[in-house]
Amino acid sequence: MIKITINGADYSFKEKMTIIDACESVGIYIPKLCYDKRLKPIGRCKLCIVKVNDKIVTACETKIEDGMDIITNDEELRSFRKINFDLLVDNIYVERVNDISELSKLFKYFGYKSISSRCFSENRIVSNPFFSFDNNLCVQCGRCVSACKELQCRFVWNFAYKGKNQKLTIGADESFEEALCEFCGTCVDFCPTGAIKNNILLDEYNKKSVETVCSYCGVGCKINLSVDGENVLVTPKQTDDKYNSLCVKGRYGHSYIFSEDRLKSPLVRKYLLDDGKKDLKSEFIEVDWDTALDIVSKKLVEIKRTFGGDSIGFFSSAKCTNEENYLLQKLARQIIGTNNVDHCARLCHSSTVVGLIQSVGSGAMTNTMDDIVENASTVFIIGSNVTEQHPVFGVKIRRAVMNRKINLIVADPRYIDIVDFSDIYLPIKPGSDVALMNALCKIIIENGWEDKDYINERCENYEEFKKYILSINLDECVKVTGIDYEILYKVAKKVALEKPTALIWAMGITQHNHGVDNVFALSNLQLLTGNIGVSGGGLNPLRGQNNVQGACDMGCLPDVFNGYQRVMDEEIVKKFENFWKMDGDFKLSRVVGKTVTEMVDSLNDKSIRALYIMGENPVMTEPDVNRVVESLKNADFLVVQDIFPTETSKFADVILPASSFAEKEGTFTNTERKINLIKPVIKPLYNSKPDLFILSELANRLIKMLSLKPMGVYAKWDYESAKDVLDEINATTPIYGYAKYERLLNGEDLYWPVYKETGNETSILHQKKFSRGKGKLHIVLNKPPKERPNEEFPFVLNTGRELYHWHGGELTRRVKELLKVCSEPIVMLNTNDAKSFGIKDGELIKVISRRGKIIGRAFVTERLKSGEIFGNFHFPDGNVNKLTIKALDSVAKIPEYKVCAVKIERVG
Numbered sequence: 001m002i003k004i005t006i007n008g009a010d011y012s013f014k015e016k017m018t019i020i021d022a023c024e025s026v027g028i029y030i031p032k033l034c035y036d037k038r039l040k041p042i043g044r045c046k047l048c049i050v051k052v053n054d055k056i057v058t059a060c061e062t063k064i065e066d067g068m069d070i071i072t073n074d075e076e077l078r079s080f081r082k083i084n085f086d087l088l089v090d091n092i093y094v095e096r097v098n099d100i101s102e103l104s105k106l107f108k109y110f111g112y113k114s115i116s117s118r119c120f121s122e123n124r125i126v127s128n129p130f131f132s133f134d135n136n137l138c139v140q141c142g143r144c145v146s147a148c149k150e151l152q153c154r155f156v157w158n159f160a161y162k163g164k165n166q167k168l169t170i171g172a173d174e175s176f177e178e179a180l181c182e183f184c185g186t187c188v189d190f191c192p193t194g195a196i197k198n199n200i201l202l203d204e205y206n207k208k209s210v211e212t213v214c215s216y217c218g219v220g221c222k223i224n225l226s227v228d229g230e231n232v233l234v235t236p237k238q239t240d241d242k243y244n245s246l247c248v249k250g251r252y253g254h255s256y257i258f259s260e261d262r263l264k265s266p267l268v269r270k271y272l273l274d275d276g277k278k279d280l281k282s283e284f285i286e287v288d289w290d291t292a293l294d295i296v297s298k299k300l301v302e303i304k305r306t307f308g309g310d311s312i313g314f315f316s317s318a319k320c321t322n323e324e325n326y327l328l329q330k331l332a333r334q335i336i337g338t339n340n341v342d343h344c345a346r347l348c349h350s351s352t353v354v355g356l357i358q359s360v361g362s363g364a365m366t367n368t369m370d371d372i373v374e375n376a377s378t379v380f381i382i383g384s385n386v387t388e389q390h391p392v393f394g395v396k397i398r399r400a401v402m403n404r405k406i407n408l409i410v411a412d413p414r415y416i417d418i419v420d421f422s423d424i425y426l427p428i429k430p431g432s433d434v435a436l437m438n439a440l441c442k443i444i445i446e447n448g449w450e451d452k453d454y455i456n457e458r459c460e461n462y463e464e465f466k467k468y469i470l471s472i473n474l475d476e477c478v479k480v481t482g483i484d485y486e487i488l489y490k491v492a493k494k495v496a497l498e499k500p501t502a503l504i505w506a507m508g509i510t511q512h513n514h515g516v517d518n519v520f521a522l523s524n525l526q527l528l529t530g531n532i533g534v535s536g537g538g539l540n541p542l543r544g545q546n547n548v549q550g551a552c553d554m555g556c557l558p559d560v561f562n563g564y565q566r567v568m569d570e571e572i573v574k575k576f577e578n579f580w581k582m583d584g585d586f587k588l589s590r591v592v593g594k595t596v597t598e599m600v601d602s603l604n605d606k607s608i609r610a611l612y613i614m615g616e617n618p619v620m621t622e623p624d625v626n627r628v629v630e631s632l633k634n635a636d637f638l639v640v641q642d643i644f645p646t647e648t649s650k651f652a653d654v655i656l657p658a659s660s661f662a663e664k665e666g667t668f669t670n671t672e673r674k675i676n677l678i679k680p681v682i683k684p685l686y687n688s689k690p691d692l693f694i695l696s697e698l699a700n701r702l703i704k705m706l707s708l709k710p711m712g713v714y715a716k717w718d719y720e721s722a723k724d725v726l727d728e729i730n731a732t733t734p735i736y737g738y739a740k741y742e743r744l745l746n747g748e749d750l751y752w753p754v755y756k757e758t759g760n761e762t763s764i765l766h767q768k769k770f771s772r773g774k775g776k777l778h779i780v781l782n783k784p785p786k787e788r789p790n791e792e793f794p795f796v797l798n799t800g801r802e803l804y805h806w807h808g809g810e811l812t813r814r815v816k817e818l819l820k821v822c823s824e825p826i827v828m829l830n831t832n833d834a835k836s837f838g839i840k841d842g843e844l845i846k847v848i849s850r851r852g853k854i855i856g857r858a859f860v861t862e863r864l865k866s867g868e869i870f871g872n873f874h875f876p877d878g879n880v881n882k883l884t885i886k887a888l889d890s891v892a893k894i895p896e897y898k899v900c901a902v903k904i905e906r907v908g
């Protein structure tokens with residue numbers, strides 16, 4: 001207990017804290033401007049001065065100590081504070097002070113009734129597309145400088161120049177871009193005066209606000225989504241003493257909701273209204289929902305009756321809720337009678353799921369993001385551009401490096417942003433991760449660094465594995481990976497001895513024709529070193545889309561029902577037949593369905609006749625998209641259910657307008673298996689409908705047309721809300737058993753599996769034993785990529801994403817601010833290669849593969865090696881998927897997006 005007196009009264013406190021916090025906690029106000037609990041004390045404004053045992057100190061920088069006698073307010077303090085305040089605001093353009101800012105409250109506190117404009121300095125307003133800085137409102141408190149440095153670990157804001165000339169600058173007085181600003185908007189949240197403010201401001205009194213979840217990536221940040229008319233403002237969900245960051249898309253990327261382009265009404269091709277023959281030249285006609293859904297159900301019934309349920313395929317959506325995904329696979333399985341249901345997880349982490357199920361028994365991320373940044377000693381990031389693709393997790397890793405001095409190892413062919421924070425960087429050659437992992441395992445075993453007790457107790461197949469590993473040739477590994485032995489040795493030692501080590505990966509590992517082998521190789525390393533099932537360690541595949549984890553959990557995969565219950569397991573199938581029973585001899589399919597890529601290809605041999613695509617855009621995102629376009633043209637019937645017209649909907653027969661996440665209710669499951677509630681802030685726009693209701697209405701029509709009668713306990717389609725569907729999910733999905741709507745509404749943090757009515761003890765998987773019993777070490781051989789460079793196509797094309805855009809770009813290309821920062825396809829190439837082709841930075845460049853060509857803007861850089869090219873798939877014209885190869889991993893069926901052979905040419 002710390003006993004102090006404040007203004008003559010006695011108080012005791014359990015913890016040491018700053019005087020300002022202590023006083024606030026007992027209701028004593030001390031004026032302050034630069035202090036914010038979530039930052040280290042800055043001590044610049046001197047408004048918080050108090051007397052401690054008669055000496056003047058800043059209450060924000062001084063901590064309470066036993067016996068302190070504190071005076072917070074007397075004549076002298078008041079007069080000093082007033083002087084300090086006047087000095088602070090001396091250069092302020094007072095008329096611009098917003099009446100709800102912290103500064104305006106201080107004006108009132110210091111007794112300025114009507115404030116007239118005083119002197120102000122040079123009028124300097126600097127803007128970027130998202131926010132702007134007004135020099136005449138800056139009191140140089142330094143909060144933005146600290147917030148940017150301590151929370152975002154960027155160093156965009158600075159004080160430069162000396163004495164009276166001192167001012168707040170961007171970087172070294174340069175542009176936001178030059179200062180490496182990521183436009184996360186944290187500084188906006190911390191500026192107490194409104195000097196840094198968003199370009200779009202909402203009317204405080206008119207806005208509607210809800211707490212929901214970001215619609216972009218798998219980090220799943222909680223957001224406050226506010227709208228006022230068609231203006232959107234997003235702020236992070238705030239807790240008192242912890243700042244929850246957002247990235248640029250989360251904060252500034254949600255205005256797509258109100259984009260003019262939104263699909264406003266169901267559209268059907270005219271030939272369908274005329275009962276004519278399929279014709280993709282036939283124009284789209286706006287119709288009402290009844291007409292559209294009648295046509296869709298009639299066509300699906302016709303095709304099912306003539307060619308069987310397996311002639312119809314379904315794409316579900318990692319952008320949609322768990323409830324919607326559950327219903328889509330239920331519709332496919334129960335009513336159409338097919339397991340042909342899959343989604344973009346196939347293109348993403350299918351190799352992770354296949355690999356981890358065989359090595360540890362569960363395909364999901366084993367630890368939580370906070371557990372990793374709070375408890376890991378070493379973090380090893382491989383094939384994950386975490387600061388651009390899972391930005392808020394990336395920021396937390398940067399903080400862990402700065403504050404906790406964790407070891408950071410990064411393996412990526414490109415010198416990605418996070419490398420600046422790493423201890424060891426491995427510029428690995430594309431496709432050589434198995435060789436890398438095998439080499440690390442060999443070095444660990446040779447030096448006796450393996451965790452022998454852990455292996456004995458918890459692993460199997462070790463002796464065979466060890467025999468194989470010891471037989472590999474390290475010189476060969478050095479050659480294949482391009483990484484020197486000394487570096488491999490250092491990495492092996494850190495991973496094994498500076499534990500716990502968390503291994504993090506994403507598409508650089510999974511998207512290869514040997515993606516599953518890569519995942520086995522990663523599991524091997526973590527099993528060998530005893531790094532799984534422990535806090536701060538684990539196997540951590542970062543899931544990409546906001547709800548890709550959920551779409552998998554809900555059984556939108558061709559081989560499993562919801563909860564990973566196998567469609568080949570007779571007992572399971574019988575259980576679902578009981579749940580979903582229709583009258584007559586109702587049977588579910590026992591045949592594993594087709595994957596997304598297979599469904600597209602099957603349009604050509606007509607083994608698939610119709611596709612129903614909800615919230616995916618294969619014409620932008622599948623490999624070798626010229627192939628996709630030709631296949632889609634062969635479909636007898638194509639339905640696209642989206643919020644926008646897309647490159648894919650150009651080939652649809654019927655387009656159904658869905659409502660965006662801001663208009664609906666349900667749950668998303670993030671990368672760490674956390675189930676989050678999303679809530680509507682507005683009603684469905686135009687004539688759109690939430691996917692949940694589109695699917696229910698369609699199902700009921702199909703049931704009627706097929707003269708089915710629901711008999712099973714969960715056979716009916718009478719859902720009135722997402723809660724109704726979640727109740728059914730709870731009942732049919734053991735891992736979601738107690739993830740009840742009410743618990744989520746109460747704000748409980750639930751990570752699946754949720755087997756118990758109360759409590760949540762499963763945030764780290766495999767703690768005592770692995771989901772499959774023992775962890776299995778696998779022997780994996782290094783296999784080369786399918787297509788290697790040759791004389792004609794001498795470059796390796798690596799593909800991926802930019803911070804500012806999302807996949808096919810349907811959402812982010814409709815946010816004008818994001819488009820301003822990144823408006824064109826960018827092609828990265830090495831400085832030497834550029835020189836030898838006479839290509840200058842910023843020029844147009846052509847990239848050609850055996851399958852197609854694209855034009856993009858050259859970004860000439862040392863960040864990747866000579867012989868490598870990197871491009872993205874965010875813009876239709878420069879879409880790298882015109883070039884990529886449909887080479888699939890033989891088990892997971894994931895395409896090898898990360899390696900194919902190309903050549904380049906100058907344009908013009």
Ligand SMILES: Nc1nc2c(c(=O)[nH]1)N[C@H]1C(S)=C(S)[C@@H](COP(=O)(O)OP(=O)(O)OC[C@H]3O[C@@H](n4cnc5c(=O)[nH]c(N)nc54)[C@H](O)[C@@H]3O)O[C@H]1N2
Pocket residue numbers: 217218348382383384385386388389390411412413414416428429430431432433506507508509543544545798799800801802803804805806807898
């Ligand atoms: N801004 C933004 N964020 C996103 C997305 C988006 O479209 N835009 N998409 C989301 C989705 S669905 C996903 S899946 C994730 C993807 O997230 P990431 O996987 O992090 O992103 P990518 O850009 O696909 O590739 C990751 C890295 O793998 C590297 N790489 C390529 N080949 C190899 C290799 O052979 N070995 C190794 N070790 N590395 C290699 C690339 O150089 C690249 O830096 O991002 C999610 N977040």
Ligand SMILES: Nc1nc2c(c(=O)[nH]1)N[C@H]1C(S)=C(S)[C@@H](COP(=O)(O)OP(=O)(O)OC[C@H]3O[C@@H](n4cnc5c(=O)[nH]c(N)nc54)[C@H](O)[C@@H]3O)O[C@H]1N2
Pocket residue numbers: 317318319320344345347348349507511544545614615616617618620621622623641642643644646658659660661691799800801806807808809810811872873880881884897
């Ligand atoms: N070259 C290359 N290609 C790749 C990859 C790569 O690294 N390189 N990565 C692959 C990966 S990891 C992935 S995940 C895939 C992503 O592939 P896709 O899932 O096809 O890509 P998105 O652009 O995210 O498509 C989502 C669609 O959903 C729509 N949508 C948004 N919200 C809703 C909603 O609430 N309801 C409905 N009905 N629709 C909605 C959007 O408008 C958009 O058209 O791309 C893959 N393609």
Ligand code: SF4
Pocket residue numbers: 214215216217218219220221245246247248249250251390391392393
């Ligand atoms: S990190 Fe992901 S979930 Fe968080 S704000 Fe950014 S895009 Fe949204």
Ligand code: FES
Pocket residue numbers: 031032033034035042043044045046047048049058059060061
């Ligand atoms: S609040 Fe203490 S010096 Fe600014």
Ligand SMILES: [Mo]
Pocket residue numbers: 344347348349544545
């Ligand atoms: Mo993904």
